[in-house]
Amino acid sequence: MSDSNKTVFTNPSTFILLGIPGLEAAHVWISIPFSTMYIIAVLGNFIILFIVKTEPSLHGPMYYFLCMLAVTDLSLSTSTLPKMLSIFWFNSREIDFSSCLTQMYFLHCFSVMESGIFVAMALDRYVAICHPLRHSTILTNTVVAKIGLALVLRGGMVILPFLLLARQWPYCRTNIIPHSYCEHIAVVKLACDDTRVSSYYGLFVVLCVRGLDMIFIAVSYIQILRAIFSLPTKDARLKALETCTSHLCAILTFYIPGLFSSLTHRFGQNVPLHFHILVANMYLLVPPTLNPIIYGVRTKQIQGRLLRLFTHKGISSFFLCSGSQTELCAELAGDLVLFSRP
Template sequence: MSESNTTHFTNPSTFILQGFPGLEVAHVWISIPLCAMYTTAMLGNFTILCIVKMELSLHEPMYYFLCMLAATDLVLSTSTTPKMLSIFWFNSREIDFNACLTQMFFIRCFSRIESGILVAMALDRYVAICHPLRHSTILTNSVVAKLALAVVLRGAILSLPYPLLARQWPYCRTNLIPQPFCTHMAVVSLACADTSVSSSYGLFVLLCVTGLDVIFIALSYMQILRAIFRLPTKDARLKTFGTCVSHLCAILVFYIPGLFSSLTYRFGQNVPLHFHILIGNLQLLVPPMLNPIIYGVMTKQIRERLIRLFSHKET
């Protein structure tokens, strides 16, 4: 280990990202599935954005929120994956201190934004199924725009304390981060001060903010299921429930890896480090990769538009 990596300091100019410590010889092989997942996420989400823009019949709240989800996934995956690939391919491990804090902010901010978008989509499904005749009057373009602004502002405001708190700590241990990107827990663990404020704030956001999002989504679907079971025929119930399947899959894809990652970081002291890192990577790459596939396969309007698009290309 070089002297610059162990010297005591209080204001680091750079951090050293280690990728997957202990698996350095496999970095090139690890990069292959990560690159494939990132490429799929980019192509899929750009396709969703283009289809919704071109198809006038999709200019309604559900698809506006879907576009927000696609844009969020693009930023979330791009904030980490290119740097990870540069580590694996070019051994470019250094990251500027301010760039590290910026990456931390983007990860936190757009994760909170994605959670908020899933809540807004649950609201859209609730209004569409429980109050179908009032859907267009309740979720007007103005209301959708205000909801979108609220979701973005909430994500930014809640995430801003993370880099601000991390900036004020003295760092006198090492500048080695045993991760391929700058996570809040990894950076704060390098500080040589009482960082309980950061840890407590992170736990507050996890339990109170994310927890409230999950509760709101659950309450929305309780009302949705009650409305579905009141429908007179089985075909009507299945058709109505089918409009929610893609959203339910997106919820599971987003929250399950995030919950598992948080639990392993806080309570999995005996879990190998590379497993922690793998879960963190999946949390940031799996939803952006799977969301456009889920909506492309399960949403009839998008699926039909894709079929028409490719059929025109073939002819």
């Protein structure tokens, strides 16, 4: 074939995002659940941040990690969905080369950070259940801040090679990305050089970074379950398990779609392209949408604060407790726990 039909973009000014190839006619309809999920994610995570900030009783390691998760979820979904919706609604498919690489960097960076936050939350649950008397001395505010900083640095440094390698490749034949956002594998496939380094490094991130995170979480929960089942009474075991259910649900929501998306991209050659793209989009939207719902439903302290925010003062005051009455009120109100004003 003649080289006259081949254009080399050593540094293309723009890329073209196709959205969901094969489902272009349904883009407007697809945007409805996507935009709904994004609105729920934004509102839910902002409510979590507001509740933790304004409720002094929630100023502890578990809720600080939950705030980190909320900020990461907001950043992860916001880095992709606005551009995605502009494709679906206005057919605005062009994205600047630098903007594309920036989007690619941040969405993978926030994804690695979120994985690390789940590890930190598993550590918090491990210390709280296996070493309850030392929890406040082990996970001090300073330690929590250092963990948060370490997670940010880890995410930024691990994903930096993605950006550096993608910027150096020459791009050939086309600048069209068959995706709704600048995903690493989709961008690298456009390069006309040998990109095995990028592919191998991407696999390393999946297996060694997230894989190690999952192993650490599994080991933590093995120790947690051993401690729980050694408790003397059934009620004590159930209460200890309840403190972990929110975290376990959030972990499953994050890791299962993420692993499925990564594996289908690499090994699912017979899977339709539009299915790949839909799974990848759901991976970025489902966890930020469900996490505030999971923690809002399963965490009694957040339930109580929400009730105080959204119910009539007269009704709320009926349930308010103070000082030593808090535990009694929690039992009388069932799953509802409200904390008194200082």
